[in-house]
Amino acid sequence: xxxxxxxxxxxxxxxxxxxxxxxxxxxxxxxxxxxxxxxxxxxxxxxxxxxxxxxxxxxxxxxxxxxxxxxxxxxxxxxxxxxxxxxxxxxxxxxxxxxxxxxxxxxxxxxxxxxxxxxxxxxxxxxxxxxxxxxxxxxxxxxxxxxxxxxxxxxxxxxxxxxxxxxxxxxxxxxxxxxxxxxxxxxxxxxxxxxxxxxxxxxxxxxxxxxxxxxxxxxxxxxxxxxxxxxxxxxxxxxxxxxxxxxxxxxxxxxxxxxxxxxxxxxxxxxxxxxxxxxxxxxxxxxxxxxxxxxxxxxxxxxxxxxxxxxxxxxxxxxxxxxxxxxxxxxxxxxxxxxxxxxxxxxxxxxxxxxxxxxxxxxxxxxxxxxxxxxxxxxxxxxxxxxx
Amino acid sequence: xxxxxxxxxxxxxxxxxxxxxxxxxxxxxxxxxxxxxxxxxxxxxxxxxxxxxxxxxxxxxxxxxxxxxxxxxxxxxxxxxxxxxxxxxxxxxxxxxxxxxxxxxxxxxxxxxxxxxxxxxxxxxxxxxxxxxxxxxxxxxxxxxxxxxxxxxxxxxxxxxxxxxxxxxxxxxxxxxxxxxxxxxxxxxxxxxxxxxxxxxxxxxxxxxxxxxxxxxxxxxxxxxxxxxxxxxxxxxxxxxxxxxxxxxxxxxxxxxxxxxxxxxxxxxxxxxxxxxxxxxxxxxxxxxxxxxxxxxxxxxxxxxxxxxxxxxxxxxxxxxxxxxxxxxxxxxxxxxxxxxxxxxxxxxxxxxxxxxxxxxxxxxxxxxxxxxxxxxxxxxxxxxxxx
DNA sequence: CGGATTTGGGGTCAAGCGCAACAAATACCG
DNA sequence: CGGTATTTGTTGCGCTTGACCCCAAATCCG
Numbered sequence: 001x002x003x004x005x006x007x008x009x010x011x012x013x014x015x016x017x018x019x020x021x022x023x024x025x026x027x028x029x030x031x032x033x034x035x036x037x038x039x040x041x042x043x044x045x046x047x048x049x050x051x052x053x054x055x056x057x058x059x060x061x062x063x064x065x066x067x068x069x070x071x072x073x074x075x076x077x078x079x080x081x082x083x084x085x086x087x088x089x090x091x092x093x094x095x096x097x098x099x100x101x102x103x104x105x106x107x108x109x110x111x112x113x114x115x116x117x118x119x120x121x122x123x124x125x126x127x128x129x130x131x132x133x134x135x136x137x138x139x140x141x142x143x144x145x146x147x148x149x150x151x152x153x154x155x156x157x158x159x160x161x162x163x164x165x166x167x168x169x170x171x172x173x174x175x176x177x178x179x180x181x182x183x184x185x186x187x188x189x190x191x192x193x194x195x196x197x198x199x200x201x202x203x204x205x206x207x208x209x210x211x212x213x214x215x216x217x218x219x220x221x222x223x224x225x226x227x228x229x230x231x232x233x234x235x236x237x238x239x240x241x242x243x244x245x246x247x248x249x250x251x252x253x254x255x256x257x258x259x260x261x262x263x264x265x266x267x268x269x270x271x272x273x274x275x276x277x278x279x280x281x282x283x284x285x286x287x288x289x290x291x292x293x294x295x296x297x298x299x300x301x302x303x304x305x306x307x308x309x310x311x312x313x314x315x316x317x318x319x320x321x322x323x324x325x326x327x328x329x330x331x332x333x334x335x336x337x338x339x340x341x342x343x344x345x346x347x348x349x350x351x352x353x354x355x356x357x358x359x360x361x362x363x364x365x366x367x368x369x370x371x372x373x374x375x376x377x378x379x380x381x382x383x384x385x386x387x388x
Numbered sequence: 389x390x391x392x393x394x395x396x397x398x399x400x401x402x403x404x405x406x407x408x409x410x411x412x413x414x415x416x417x418x419x420x421x422x423x424x425x426x427x428x429x430x431x432x433x434x435x436x437x438x439x440x441x442x443x444x445x446x447x448x449x450x451x452x453x454x455x456x457x458x459x460x461x462x463x464x465x466x467x468x469x470x471x472x473x474x475x476x477x478x479x480x481x482x483x484x485x486x487x488x489x490x491x492x493x494x495x496x497x498x499x500x501x502x503x504x505x506x507x508x509x510x511x512x513x514x515x516x517x518x519x520x521x522x523x524x525x526x527x528x529x530x531x532x533x534x535x536x537x538x539x540x541x542x543x544x545x546x547x548x549x550x551x552x553x554x555x556x557x558x559x560x561x562x563x564x565x566x567x568x569x570x571x572x573x574x575x576x577x578x579x580x581x582x583x584x585x586x587x588x589x590x591x592x593x594x595x596x597x598x599x600x601x602x603x604x605x606x607x608x609x610x611x612x613x614x615x616x617x618x619x620x621x622x623x624x625x626x627x628x629x630x631x632x633x634x635x636x637x638x639x640x641x642x643x644x645x646x647x648x649x650x651x652x653x654x655x656x657x658x659x660x661x662x663x664x665x666x667x668x669x670x671x672x673x674x675x676x677x678x679x680x681x682x683x684x685x686x687x688x689x690x691x692x693x694x695x696x697x698x699x700x701x702x703x704x705x706x707x708x709x710x711x712x713x714x715x716x717x718x719x720x721x722x723x724x725x726x727x728x729x730x731x732x733x734x735x736x737x738x739x740x741x742x743x744x745x746x747x748x749x750x751x752x753x754x755x756x757x758x759x760x761x762x763x764x765x766x767x768x769x770x771x772x773x774x775x776x
Numbered sequence: 777c778g779g780a781t782t783t784g785g786g787g788t789c790a791a792g793c794g795c796a797a798c799a800a801a802t803a804c805c806g
Numbered sequence: 807c808g809g810t811a812t813t814t815g816t817t818g819c820g821c822t823t824g825a826c827c828c829c830a831a832a833t834c835c836g
Contacts, residue, residue, distance in 0.1 A: 008825090044794075235709060352541045396793060419784080457835080
């Protein structure tokens with residue numbers, strides 16, 4: 001691999017990347033704003049934009065009527081024809097979407113399955129959706145790659161699914177499988193980590209450089225870290241697995257139940273049980289929790305919030321983030337009393353670390369994972385718009 | 389702040405920084421090796437090195453007799469006259485050293501005090517050492533700045549010591565104080581975080597990009613993180629405070645004692661107590677531990693190791709480092725049975741996360757903090773050798 | 777002692793960005 | 807409604823800087 005950093009070509013590519021990255025993240029921007037944001041010269045930005053246009057990555061539009069003095073600046077927007085295919089296999093369904101580099105979702109299919117999806121089946125479904133879209137509604141699109149959000153441990157180096165407990169995948173080279181089935185470059189990531197990426201770039205964590213994201217799923221608690229504005233993968237890509245932590249006990253709380261790991265104690269199943277639901281999606285659980293006010297429910301909610309607070313404190317002490325984002329059932333749990341959770345964290349964590357901290361609920365909806373998956377599919381293109 | 393990234397000037401400065409950084413970290417290097425390491429052209433490296441020489445930052449030496457075919461390549465070494473002053477105030481003494489950009493320690497003073505050192509006193513001692521050295525033994529040196537390793541929470545943005553529990557400093561603008569006393573640019577960091585930096589660059593963590601460092605001090609447990617090869621400060625710079633974490637309990641262990649925070653349970657004081665020492669430095673404790681084999685001592689050691697293992701697991705699950713480095717009394721504790729600690733972590737942490745993990749004992753000795761402190765003093769120069 | 781090999785040195789080349797002057801498009805003001 | 811101020815695109819030039827090429831130097835090996 002030639003190390004282009006430090007050469008002129010490298011500068012040029014980085015500048016292209018910077019410009020494309022800005023319009024990708026912020027949406028349409030005037031060239032004037034781009035010059036301000038990049039710190040480059042007007043003429044430089046002009047030539048970079050022209051090059052991106054020629055590459056088919058951006059389009060220039062008529063200037064916005066801005067009601068300001070001066071010559072209006074053309075607006076440069078991401079070319080909506082540039083797409084990635086985002087995939088999220090789950091136990092009961094596989095969701096496949098075509099996501100534009102402008103953030104828009106052009107197509108979306110949720111394919112319910114009555115059995116656990118196999119890797120081959122997943123790849124087939126992706127390839128078939130790709131074929132249908134390519135010859136049908138998205139005929140003039142340019143599909144640059146596939147991104148998969150997998151509920152399990154994903155080795156970053158080669159896109160191997162080490163272990164996905166609920167899909168019962170283990171040591172599955174899903175990246176290679178999907179690449180051969182579709183012929184498209186493919187990227188794979190852990191679902192919760194990609195949720196963190198999505199919330200960081202487009203959701204509750206916009207503009208925040210140090211963030212912890214915790215997602216409560218049906219089967220456990222995962223998460224992702226953003227440090228210095230960069231997603232943290234760790235040495236192999238397994239970072240963010242909060243669920244298996246032992247959070248310790250809150251001295252004020254009940255000592256009985258704290259022998260287990262976080263996701264044993266703070267769990268969707270326990271909440272469903274205490275409100276008397278058998279199955280139920282997130283809105284159903286939220287509604288049931290809001291309706292119920294029996295002491296048993298309140299106790300369980302408070303117990304889980306206490307344990308969650310302790311786990312958050314551990315993360316806050318070590319990482320000193322400025323924001324914690326909660327998604328999934330952790331969001332519904334926290335929303336019952338966000339203030340109490342914040343107070344509990346402030347009490348237990350180091351005062352200095354918690355004073356700049358806010359806790360928020362995830363802003364992106366059910367498309368969060370697809371957006372995150374598309375992001376890693378776009379990553380190469382965004383990092384080096386000219387490729388190779 | 390002008391954003392020079394992306395301009396040619398920026399490239400040049402980054403290239404200078406890259407070359408200087410390599411000789412700083414690796415010691416004397418031949419120009420041929422530098423071209424290989426930077427990926428730049430031979431002629432480019434030649435001109436960069438010439439510029440660094442002119443700046444008085446590096447010196448070129450006669451080629452090493454290398455016994456290899458070909459024209460010998462001149463060796464470029466960091467100029468040993470470039471120094472930083474490293475300072476470490478503690479409860480009973482202030483250590484001040486002059487550290488070369490080549491890593492050598494040119495001078496070192498440990499000034500014992502019979503009372504808690506005040507910020508003003510610390511600054512005075514630094515200024516006086518600076519004056520004596522500047523007019524005496526280090527007359528021809530170029531002192532580029534001061535770095536302080538403070539045992540407490542340090543706000544990164546302005547070098548304010550938020551709270552140093554053992555020094556009883558609170559909201560002390562130590563950076564400004566030392567800057568006015570010495571007239572030198574000053575950087576401040578948390579002692580354990582700087583220990584992590586030192587071990588990462590020159591010690592047990594050389595070449596490791598994802599590392600967790602935990603330091604057991606007389607008064608608590610601190611630490612530092614290296615993620616993607618970069619020290620993690622968090623939003624305000626308080627990251628790495630493992631001591632206040634609640635590590636949870638090992639189900640196999642004693643549940644009684646786990647209500648407290650990590651540094652209550654895993655502590656030097658408890659070890660001293662169980663071996664029957666009143667005070668004692670690290671070697672004394674290590675010797676006493678090695679000598680004693682009463683059941684009480686073994687039990688306490690094992691108990692602390694179990695709790696430490698759980699705390700490490702939490703960090704390993706979340707950060708997926710490839711290395712954990714233990715310093716201070718945690719090193720002596722772990723050295724009693726490093727294998728057992730590794731096994732305990734492997735058992736409790738996620739299998740995938742722990743399989744690429746090794747646990748090591750800190751390699752740098754008592755100069756670790758001084759090296760780390762010097763590093764932040766050199767940081768500006770290394771990042772931009774031309775300054776401003 | 778001469779050929780092979782590796783590397784430094786100097787001159788030239790080319791690429792890319794900043795800069796400045798000019799042109800264009802808009803708002804503001806009388 | 808027209809002139810002026812303001813902002814920004816456009817164009818051409820120049821400067822900086824790293825790459826490239828060729829030759830010289832230094833070492834090893836036969």
